[in-house]
Amino acid sequence: MLGGKSGQAIQKAMEILVALGEMYGAACMLPVTSVQIAGVSYDNLGEAGLAWLDAMAVGGGKVRTLTTLNPAGMDITNWQTLGISPDFAVSQMRVIDAFARMGVLTTCTCTPYLTGNLPHFGEHIAWAESSAVCYANSVIGARTNREGGPSALVAALTGRTPAYGYHLDKQRQPGVTIEVSARLQTTDEFGALGKAIGLKLNGVNAKPVCYICGIPHADLEQLKTFCASIATYVGAAMFHMEGITPEASTHKPPEWTIPITQADLEASHQLMNDAMPDAVDFVSLGCPHLSIREIAHLAELLNGHRVKKEFWITTARPTKCMADQMGYTAIIEASGAKFAVDTCCVVAPIKGRFKVLLTDSAKACYYASSKNRFKTVLRPFDDVIAEALR
Amino acid sequence: MKWAGRSIYKGYAVGRALVSHMDISFFGGVDPDTGVVVERGHDLEGQSISGTVLVFPTGKGSTVGSYTLYRLKSNGKAPVAIVNTECETITAVGCVISEIPCVDHIPIEQIHSGMHLRVLGGEGWVENIQTAVDQNGASP
Numbered sequence: 007m008l009g010g011k012s013g014q015a016i017q018k019a020m021e022i023l024v025a026l027g028e029m030y031g032a033a034c035m036l037p038v039t040s041v042q043i044a045g046v047s048y049d050n051l052g053e054a055g056l057a058w059l060d061a062m063a064v065g066g067g068k069v070r071t072l073t074t075l076n077p078a079g080m081d082i083t084n085w086q087t088l089g090i091s092p093d094f095a096v097s098q099m100r101v102i103d104a105f106a107r108m109g110v111l112t113t114c115t116c117t118p119y120l121t122g123n124l125p126h127f128g129e130h131i132a133w134a135e136s137s138a139v140c141y142a143n144s145v146i147g148a149r150t151n152r153e154g155g156p157s158a159l160v161a162a163l164t165g166r167t168p169a170y171g172y173h174l175d176k177q178r179q180p181g182v183t184i185e186v187s188a189r190l191q192t193t194d195e196f197g198a199l200g201k202a203i204g205l206k207l208n209g210v211n212a213k214p215v216c217y218i219c220g221i222p223h224a225d226l227e228q229l230k231t232f233c234a235s236i237a238t239y240v241g242a243a244m245f246h247m248e249g250i251t252p253e254a255s256t257h258k259p260p261e262w263t264i265p266i267t268q269a270d271l272e273a274s275h276q277l278m279n280d281a282m283p284d285a286v287d288f289v290s291l292g293c294p295h296l297s298i299r300e301i302a303h304l305a306e307l308l309n310g311h312r313v314k315k316e317f318w319i320t321t322a323r324p325t326k327c328m329a330d331q332m333g334y335t336a337i338i339e340a341s342g343a344k345f346a347v348d349t350c351c352v353v354a355p356i357k358g359r360f361k362v363l364l365t366d367s368a369k370a371c372y373y374a375s376s377k378n379r380f381k382t383v384l385r386p387f388d389d390v391i392a393e394a395l396r
Numbered sequence: 397m398k399w400a401g402r403s404i405y406k407g408y409a410v411g412r413a414l415v416s417h418m419d420i421s422f423f424g425g426v427d428p429d430t431g432v433v434v435e436r437g438h439d440l441e442g443q444s445i446s447g448t449v450l451v452f453p454t455g456k457g458s459t460v461g462s463y464t465l466y467r468l469k470s471n472g473k474a475p476v477a478i479v480n481t482e483c484e485t486i487t488a489v490g491c492v493i494s495e496i497p498c499v500d501h502i503p504i505e506q507i508h509s510g511m512h513l514r515v516l517g518g519e520g521w522v523e524n525i526q527t528a529v530d531q532n533g534a535s536p
Contacts, residue, residue, distance in 0.1 A: 021492055053467075
């Protein structure tokens with residue numbers, strides 16, 4: 007592949023993998039069974055990123071393993087309703103087309119594990135999308151480094167990744183115990199826990215893998231939002247959660263212990279509230295993309311009501327299809343809330359359009375503030391809806 | 397003065413050093429059209445990395461940063477070479493796809509902005525080629 011016999015795209019792909027392998031001292035390349043690619047929004051890629059993807063497609067690049075795609079900058083079919091410009095839409099479709107030509111499944115979701123790309127325990131995979139990386143390593147027990155858009159793509163094109171980092175047992179060892187005495191119930195609280203850990207580990211170089219104790223129960227949605235938050239605020243690729251994640255029982259809690267009290271959790275939560283609810287002009291749920299269970303619950307709460315603010319629901323297209331079939335979509339759209347499928351409020355080009363975001367997602371707060379310069383209000387899922395109806 | 401480091405990406409370049417003591421996020425931190433550092437509070441804020449031998453500890457931030465380097469290169473605003481203390485995935489991939497020579501494991505505290513550097517990416521060498529005349533303030 008490196009010699010160019012498999013074509014230019016594969017040659018460049020191997021060149022990248024060899025550079026990474028040598029840099030991180032990998033002993034060999036590993037075959038991968040699943041890839042998730044990020045770097046899809048035209049807002050982030052620009053013309054040059056698109057040109058590179060196009061060159062890889064023209065150069066004969068074809069995926070060799072199951073490969074899915076991160077959210078794009080818009081809903082592929084419903085972009086006009088969401089106020090996306092036609093110029094942006096054309097460019098965005100060229101990006102998606104380049105991926106499709108390489109055989110990538112254009113799922114456009116940050117939750118591949120909910121839509122058919124679900125590796126099993128111990129499998130070597132190459133995923134980008136930091137929240138999904140954390141979910142795969144921690145909750146599933148598959149093995150991936152925090153790949154970037156290009157490094158995930160080249161893993162898909164070659165079916166290989168260098169053996170270093172989280173592919174090896176050594177890197178998966180916990181280095182710090184996080185003892186949680188705070189009570190966690192709602193998704194926004196699980197998000198606040200991620201930020202609270204980030205605040206405690208601020209200034210620590212080479213962030214250790216966290217071994218988290220004191221959480222008696224966590225469901226899929228709570229873990230999904232916690233993964234997004236700890237990946238955003240700690241830069242974590244994985245964690246262990248005692249009694250919940252599969253590798254936790256193979257380790258002892260490390261001696262170095264950091265407590266997270268109710269006060270710590272509340273302080274972290276408060277930092278993501280820098281505006282009053284009255285000032286909210288944009289409501290968004292679905293960071294990470296909503297599960298079908300969350301959409302069912304949302305439909306129940308919105309049934310027969312009208313939302314008073316611009317309200318985006320971001321989810322994966324396959325999940326939306328299920329919502330269509332169950333009648334949830336009709337109920338939700340009758341309330342005035344809008345589905346923004348294939349995209350999310352982190353990657354859509356919405357800078358300058360809104361001032362204050364209301365959400366249940368700690369990750370969404372981070373990007374709303376840093377990338378889009380919005381103020382944020384963080385509330386439990388049910389309260390977000392109540393506020394949107396007020 | 398010549399420093400031996402590690403090769404990240406091949407290629408030969410000569411240019412003036414621009415040294416930062418802070419990590420760099422290419423995505424969001426550098427304007428891809430102008431090459432100017434725009435991250436608030438960064439020690440290079442307002443300066444252009446275009447045409448320089450860019451010297452900094454390590455990369456940070458979104459992995460889309462690799463494409464930002466590619467955009468900079470396509471726009472003619474990329475650094476001619478990159479020198480790191482410890483390279484990471486974003487910068488390494490960005491250098492490979494943009495064909496920017498890159499070397500790490502260099503004691504960057506010994507390098508100062510304005511030094512005239514030669515970088516041999518494939519060999520992992522960085523050399524200060526400033527002449528005596530040069531150091532006295534005359535133009536090279």
